[in-house]
Amino acid sequence: MGKEVHSESALDRVEKEHAEWLEEYRKAVKKVPERTNRFSTVSDLEIKPLYTPLDIQNKDFFEEVGFPGKYPYTRGVQSTMYRARHWTMRMFAGLGNADDTNQRFHYLINHGETGLSTAFDFPTLMGYDTSSPLARGECGKCGVAIDTVEDMGRLFANINLEEVTTSMTINPPASIMWAMYIANAERQGFSRKKLGGTIQNDCLKEFIAQKTLMLPPGPSLRLVTDTVEFGTREVPRWNTISISGYHIREAGATAVQELAFTIYDGITYVEEAIKRGLKVDDFACRLSFFWNSHIDFFEEIAKMRASRRLWARLMKERFGAKDPRSMLMRFHTQTAGCSLTAQEPYNNVIRTTMEGLAAVLGGTQSLHTNSLDEVYMIPSEQAALIALRTQQVIAEETGVTNVIDPLGGSYFVEALTDKMEEEALAYIRKLDELGGMVAAIERDYPQMEIADAAFHFQKQIESGEKTVIGVNKYLSDRPDLEFVLKIDDEIERNQIERTERFKENRDKAAFQKAMDELRRRCEGPPCWDNNVMPALIDAVRAGATEQECCDLYRDVFGTYTDPGSF
């Protein structure tokens, strides 16, 4: 944005020459027509043929773009970005039982992964032990089955928990899994003050998109706030919420919807913590975010750049944050599972590469790259290694990490960044009008917006307006995959037996005492003295299983069913 192009006289010239070019363009497409009558992003945002200084002429460089590590952080949250350290390569992993997943963790670490990320199976995600009748056939299929603190111990066996950071994708039962993690780490001699990692713990996006539903919104938020409060006091290096757009996007949202609904979830968590009596600068630095990197390259980069600016401004202006760390949007990224195809699965490597690159150019702090076989099953070791190697190639071969925010200043990317922010702000205003996110969820507002977008996209694929190679264009017989993970159905029985033995061996009196205290705290008004976390840590130490804690939650707080409207 050199002075000479932006001066008024120069802009006049750009305008004039732009008009001339447009005239040429129109003439040319009369001879050779455009490939389509409407160019748009994968989210159906219309795109012009060319962007020029005219598109960013009102832009204040210092206010809106600025420098990396400086407000409003459009260009990145650190001053050095990847010139000092690459992002954390954090592969989402979980399969079978705790031992199987521990083995996978070590395999990934041995191949250069730099952070852990735990995928739980569905009974664990929904707050059921493997023995529950609802869990039949699910054990270890989509992640690791964890019922007890003893399982947690085997999951992280021989891993230095003060050195590696661990992410756990768990939502309604997040407080319980975190309690098990802390209890296990302390038993192994690690200090809770030095534990680093993340629990996803984002209940709002469950109501909106992922539908891992357990408790009604009110009690769900209370438990999230308990963890924020506990983390602030006791586990200062832990990210207590990973405010997630990923699942919103996977459910079919547009990039703008992903951005807006997620940021609004963030607003809601901040408001709840402030209501609890916490000071914004005491906890905001422990909130982290989680974006989806979809197949539309520039749209994703623009979304990530806009997200940093939006959050920084909201924290400063809406919540009066003073500490710059409170304004930083630090985020994890995962490439888009829903962009992968079962047809010609090897092409998924290419999609993941592009999406991973977009995440890096968007300035992510950590990254999971999907494996090519995830359209059939959770990843095999071979496929997971290719996915990890994809990140390593981006980081260490391509040179894209040598310069910070290399697309900053691009007329197109800056204009698209502005567009993302502007449209997200319109949604944020709408959600304010609806009375906040909980009220909007109860009215099915975000759910319906997403369902409409998902249906619209599917229609675009069927009409050929949007292309998916191997699905609606260039079809061929797919080659069979050479590797597919198999999860033995037997592990279900073994897991049930192991948990039964564990329950038989626990001190019944100590267990009951701990559960009584947990119930007392749940039933009491939300405050530090009734914070569930200390009681949960005692309860899981005394042998409480995940489901026993969740059954207590369900009993005290009630359950929730998705409105499911169309």
Added chain:
Amino acid sequence: MDIIQQIVSGDVRTIARVLRDIDDELPSSRSVLQRLHPHTGKAHVIGFTGSPGVGKSSLVDQIATAYRKESKTVGILAVDPTSPFTGGAILGDRIRMQRHFLDPGVFIRSLATRGQFGGLSKSTNDMVNVLDAAGKDVVLVETVGVGQDEVEIANSAHTTVLVMVPGMGDDIQAIKAGVMEIGNIFVVNKADREGSRKTVRELMNLVEIGARRRNDENWEPQIVETEAVKGRGIDKLCETIESHKAYLQAAGSEKWREASQKRIRLQLLGALRDEAFRAILARIEKSGDSIDEIVRRIVARESDPYTVVQQIVDGLR
């Protein structure tokens, strides 16, 4: 076993299939209904109406639970709209009633309006009769809840429950516009929300005004506050529903008979209209004419709709 016996003995598969035949207007379903008639007239039919999102399904779910605690059997008919463009429908009221899916004492059926206005499908009354004959102690009917003209339910149910939520000014307006008269019981659901007391007060005023217009001066409409998702206020609502039933059945059950007569009159007129219409269409075809041909003549201005209708009706005499 005879199909009638199967229905009366509560055979789920047969009941479900007959309901479908009725909905699809299969001629065979008429003979089933004829033979079922002697077995009907026992169930308490309770209608739930109100705008979308007020929580009708959750209330129905809770009321069903309450009746099940008293070991009464429950039939539920939940009506959702048919798309006027495609003729298809998504019927999702069941989502709220999942805990009853495996209870043999509860039969739930989702139905679509199939072009009918007024909040019910054309088949709803006949379906109520089947569930009644099948021995359900209560039949809960949930209307579509889209329009503000949903008064059909009042003719179909013994007891009509009108559901609303606090702070929806439009609802109160709708009530003023005439829906007021159909409610025997008013529920202010989601009563934990701001403005609940205000809504109740406004309703009380309207009940007083409305009472003067009602022909049933002996039942003063009751107002109940509930929080359906938490089960709060449900006992009170059940008591109120039961007290309305007691009122209808008091002193020789004159009111109960009146309500039943209203239902039967409606069904009779409906059946008569359908049957007469079918007969007339058959007659036209028999005469070698056709509706298409008549339309052509009218479009060509060789005739007009009024004359044609008059001629057809005169021909019946």
Added chain:
Amino acid sequence: MANARKLRILVAKPGLDGHDRGARVVARAFRDAGFEVIYTGCHQTPEQIVSTAIQEDVDLIGLSILSGAHRYSFPRIMELLKENNAQDISVIGGGIFPLEDIPTLKAAGIKELFEPGAKLSDIIDWVGTNIIPRREAE
């Protein structure tokens, strides 16, 4: 003047996963094709699904699952239909399946399986060709 039979389809999600994007998109497409769709939301047990299918007298159950538990839930649903003498209700599935599971599921009686990338128009065509509404009750 009997109307044509209206096709009734139950769109159900067995398993504990909440990925309802596919189920919802397909339910809408069925509605737009003129069918009556009963939608029961996520996390349904095989027992709930079969009970609903019978009470609603559907012609077809469309199952959507992405949790990997299909190896248990699909055959269980077929078994329950048989126990309830309701084998005339057809069952199809959609979601994420390892290729090697597909023959097993079809052998259990699942009529067709649609994977990610399946076109709505293909699913609807399949229903139109393969599902004939049943005859009257008597």
